[in-house]
Amino acid sequence: MRATGATATLPVLGQIKLHEDVSARLAGARILSATVRFERGRWFVSFTVEQDVQRPRATRPGDVIGIDLGIKTLAVLSDGTEIPNPRHLGAALRKVRRAARTVSRRQGPDRRTGQRPSNRWRRASARLGGLHARVADVRTDSIHKLTTNVARTYAAVVIEDLNVAGMVKNRRLARSVADASFGEIRRQLAYKIEWHGGTLVVADRWFASSKTCSECGAVRAKLTLSERTYVCDVCAMTMDRDVNAALNLAQYGRNQLRIAASGAEIENGRGADRKTGPARQVAVKRQPGTAPAGQTGTVPSQDGTAA
Numbered sequence: 001m002r003a004t005g006a007t008a009t010l011p012v013l014g015q016i017k018l019h020e021d022v023s024a025r026l027a028g029a030r031i032l033s034a035t036v037r038f039e040r041g042r043w044f045v046s047f048t049v050e051q052d053v054q055r056p057r058a059t060r061p062g063d064v065i066g067i068d069l070g071i072k073t074l075a076v077l078s079d080g081t082e083i084p085n086p087r088h089l090g091a092a093l094r095k096v097r098r099a100a101r102t103v104s105r106r107q108g109p110d111r112r113t114g115q116r117p118s119n120r121w122r123r124a125s126a127r128l129g130g131l132h133a134r135v136a137d138v139r140t141d142s143i144h145k146l147t148t149n150v151a152r153t154y155a156a157v158v159i160e161d162l163n164v165a166g167m168v169k170n171r172r173l174a175r176s177v178a179d180a181s182f183g184e185i186r187r188q189l190a191y192k193i194e195w196h197g198g199t200l201v202v203a204d205r206w207f208a209s210s211k212t213c214s215e216c217g218a219v220r221a222k223l224t225l226s227e228r229t230y231v232c233d234v235c236a237m238t239m240d241r242d243v244n245a246a247l248n249l250a251q252y253g254r255n256q257l258r259i260a261a262s263g264a265e266i267e268n269g270r271g272a273d274r275k276t277g278p279a280r281q282v283a284v285k286r287q288p289g290t291a292p293a294g295q296t297g298t299v300p301s302q303d304g305t306a307a
């Protein structure tokens with residue numbers, strides 16, 4: 001098995017042309033196996049490789065960043081950076097809804113009556129599947145960019161345990177998409193932050209990141225989703241709602257890390273772990289500065305290389 005430039009040589013198949021030049025990504029890698037699959041009208045080949053990977057330490061090891069994940073925007077960081085939802089997503093979602101309506105007008109299969117789907121239904125639903133896939137690809141790409149940038153920059157990152165804001169009230173589509181992204185962002189942050197020797201702090205699910213004033217610490221009794229600006233009842237501080245929440249998360253993280261540094265056990269959210277499972281892996285694992293310098297070693301790549 002070999003893969004150089006934009007060609008790969010596989011057993012039985014022989015030499016195949018790839019869409020992408022893999023030289024840079026597979027430099028110094030030993031290919032262990034290749035998996036070929038056909039998906040949404042395209043062929044993909046992914047390689048499992050053995051490769052020495054050098055991952056630099058986070059560039060701003062002293063800073064703690066809080067991330068407020070949202071629905072309107074993908075994320076807002078406590079330094080005020082707003083990461084918008086991917087461009088064109090709105091247009092793509094409109095196309096999805098249109099295609100879904102078309103499918104529903106066609107004669108689909110019915111298990112009860114034994115009705116077979118019409119060819120027009122098959123075509124329409126293949127188109128809908130493709131559009132769904134396109135939306136998913138665009139989201140995946142922007143989520144990877146977000147988590148990579150954050151993990152490369154900050155040694156301490158704080159996020160919420162659950163997307164509480166998203167669960168409160170939203171239209172079904174937006175909500176499910178946001179929920180799925182939230183879990184994926186958290187999963188990616190967990191492993192990428194570990195690559196760069198940082199720490200991911202997951203805030204207690206009861207931590208009122210949105211309702212708390214990041215200036216004086218007062219907690220508002222009520223904050224509706226439509227209030228995009230936080231105005232403090234006590235100190236009159238006025239700030240963008242999401243930036244305020246992100247600042248509170250950053251502060252929460254600093255406190256937790258201080259407790260951890262003093263040797264106390266970090267409490268991780270009243271049994272929240274039991275339900276969410278992988279949460280255990282993202283609880284504070286190590287304190288900044290105690291991780292081994294540079295992550296050198298043989299790491300089997302999990303990222304496939306698409307043809």
Ligand SMILES: [Zn+2]
Nearest residue numbers: 213216232235
């Ligand atoms: Zn205040």
